[in-house]
Amino acid sequence: MAESQKLLLRVYIAPDIAHKMTLSTRPSTVEELITVIKEKFRPRLDFDFNLQYEDPDFGGQLCFLTDISELPEKAVLKVHRSETDAGSASTSDTEILPYAPERLQSWPDVFPVPQFSYDVEHSLNGGNMAYQNSGKFLKLTKGQKHDILENMAKAMHSFKAYPSDKEVAKAAEALISKHPCLTEPGSQCGWYGWKTSLKFKMGNFRTKLSRSGCEEVAVNSGKRSKNNPESESPHSNIKRARRAEVNYLPNFPKGESAESLEQQRLQIVEEVSKTERSLGLIERLMQSTFALRRKQIVVDNPSQAVKEFLEKWPALRLESQIAAEFHRITNISLKNKFYAELDNHTPRLIAVYRQKAARTGKAAEALRSICSAYDLTDHYDINNRRTVALRALPVYFREDDSVFFKMWNVGFYTSQLNFNVNYLIMLMKFSNAFQTEELDEPDIADSAVALVSMVNGESSSIVQFDPAGIAIVLEGDIVLRDISRLADAFLLMFGLIYALHLNYPKELTHTFNFIQKVLLGLDDSKPLTPRLLSLKNELLIKE
CATH class of the missing domain: 1.10.220 (Annexin V; domain 1)
Incomplete structure (x- = not known):
């Protein structure tokens, strides 16, 4: 959204006290908006707080505002006192909710170098000027370097407790970019020593947090040491975010047990x-x-x-x-992000599928079958486009999707006996009277992760554009049912995998990593596999 956009806000500074507020320009960040609201309603809001807004995508339910672009032009905001505020336990007109996310953002593309202490900033400003004029490097005192590393570690932890080697390197590079006087003349890149120092400092910082009771790092304490020689290796079975989770293992809300x-x-x-x-x-x-x-x-x-x-x-x-x-x-808003990126890439995905379908081989034959079925549908129907884009994805990656996509012919009962699909599933679960050949119930007992499409009658097509319903199966149990569209089923399946801390199905690793890294933009710092990188390059080619 453009920054010149006008904002009309209704701000609840207390549960029953609301004020109208008009901004001629949209603030560039959430923090800037909070500052504007603080100044407007001072001294009533003389404390640290976050903002919640009524999200129209969820029927007006409250969501924490983490990205300024998500705020509608006309919005209702509610002030939420931060749990870290010293006065949060006292009586206040402000509504205090039980939980606020500890982190609001994943690791950024450009690391924001924090502000250091006054004397260090003064030295750095002078050092940068000297470096610009004469190329002279700044020699730091031990205390100054400690201050820089300590503040950098705090900033890094605000995004991630266990940053990868690549992410630490980005932080070190950002430090040198902002303060070139800190460049290391003996290092080829100019920041290798800073990267090493930051890695050690992050380890020390996590140790202090663990001793203070921070659950996210305390869970990995008690590993092998001088005092615990029989414990497991300190580098094994580390519990940490591995799929770009921002709030992986938060502490209990303040005052709760x-x-x-x-x-x-x-x-x-x-x-x-x-x-x-x-x-x-x-x-x-x-x-x-x-x-x-x-x-x-x-x-x-x-x-x-x-x-x-x-x-x-x-x-x-x-x-x-x-x-x-x-x-x-x-x-991340699962529905908004998933559908926005899927719809953006669908035209190019279908074109790539058609290119591969023109070749020879089993994958090409399966893609031809999917594309032929799609050609018989309404191309203007966005649900049909989404279905073909997702159903052909594992085929394109040459993955075995037979254990993931299952078909269930319920036509005999739904058409002749007029049974509702949900009622039919219930009868199948509790009665042996319906174990018939006509029903052709799929074997889901050993299915770790599967999508079951219920169809009315026999179907030779591997893609269903209008199923009677789709069910999500996890560990042999139907978790959700009566989902009308494949795209909705994929979205909910992906959400459940994160919510239940499950592994991706081994047979469809490329497909789920594509959804995570390309569609949802959840970068876990691991490089893309050649197949994923090849498809991503194809999608980004401008014709």
């Missing part, structure tokens, strides 16, 4: 079981118990069966909460 959060969990179970659920209450309780869920699934019992976990957390069977949980973990 495992016992108090367990009571809220029971309240969620009760609310979900009601005929008329309060989705707003479920959202607030799921938000406040997020840290408990992550601890249970990452630390306490990572091998727990999906069915058992979903019995404890039934709200994760709701589509709205799958998207919300994904947002809590990654700070």
Whole structure:
């Protein structure tokens, strides 16, 4: 959105106190908007706070504002006092929600070098001028270097507790770019020594955080050392974000314990079981118990069966909460990002599929079959385009998708007996009377991850543009059903994999990494495989 865009805001500075606010230009960052609101309503807002806005994509439900471009031109904002604010425990007119994300952003493309102490900044300014005029390097004192490394470590941790070697290198490079007087004359790149120092400083910083009770790093303490010679290696089984999760293992909200959060969990179970659920209450309780869920699934019992976990957390069977949980973990709007990027790449994807379909081989033959089926549909229907783009993806990557895509012919019962698909599934689950050949029920008992398309009648096509419904299967259990479109099923499946901390299906590693890294932009710092890189290059070619 353009920065010159006018903003019309209704700002709730307290639960029952709202003010109208008009901005002639859109602030460039969320932090800038917070500063403007602070100045406007001082002294009422003389404390640290975050902002929530009513997201039109989720029916006006509250979401934390992490990207200024997500804010509509006409919006309702609510002030949320930060948990780190010293006065957050005191009585206030401001609504205090139980949980706020610890991190708001993944690792940036350009690392933002923080502000150092006054004396260090003064020395750096003088050093940069001297370097520009005469090429002279600045020699730091031990205290000055410590201040730089300490502040850099804090800035790095604000994005990631365990940055990769590549990410630390980016931070070191950014430091030298902003302060060229710190360039190392003996290093080929000019920052290699800084990179090494930052890696050691991050290790020391994590140790201090672990001792202070930071769950994200404390979970990896107690490894082999002089005092624990029999423990496992300190470099094995490290629990850390591996798929660009921003909030991987947060601490419990301030003032909450495992016992108090367990009571809220029971309240969620009760609310979900009601005929008329309060989705707003479920959202607030799921938000406040997020840290408990992550601890249970990452630390306490990572091998727990999906069915058992979903019995404890039934709200994760709701589509709205799958998207919300994904947002809590990654700070990315799953639906918006997924569909925006998929629709952007679909025309080029279909063109690439057709090019490969013109060749010889099994993959080309399967792609020809998919493209032929697509040619018989309405090309102006966006759902048809999305379906062919996703269904042909594993075929293009030459992956075995037979264990992932399954077909279920329910035509005999849905047409002749007028059974609803959901009712049919229930009968199949609880009665042996329907184990018939006509039903041709797929074998899902051993399916770790699968999408089951229910069709009315026999079908020889490997792609279904108008199924009776699609079900998501995890560990042999139908988790979600009656999904109308393949794109929706893929989206929800991906959200569940993040929410339940599951591995990608081995047979479709390329497909799911494509969704993660290309469609959703979740960079895990690992290089793209040759197949993924080749397809990404094809998509970025301008014709």
